[in-house]
């Protein structure tokens with residue numbers, strides 16, 4: 001059926017209104033932790049994951065305003081914890 005993502009599964013959280021006895025009925029994505037979470041239970045964004053996305057976001061900061069792309073990429077590779085290639 002068009003418009004329905006088949007990768008979404010039922011959220012694994014429990015609702016607060018039921019005192020954590022009833023499962024949330026929303027659909028959610030698979031997270032880094034291995035659990036499915038809907039948009040209400042996923043928490044805040046973890047930021048850009050690809051190295052080009054991190055480059056574009058760091059270009060907006062004042063401390064990287066007059067730096068070259070190579071300098072910023074080296075700073076990302078030095079301080080990285082997690083990123084995807086391209």
Ligand SMILES: [Zn+2]
Nearest residue numbers: 011024038041
């Ligand atoms: Zn949920």
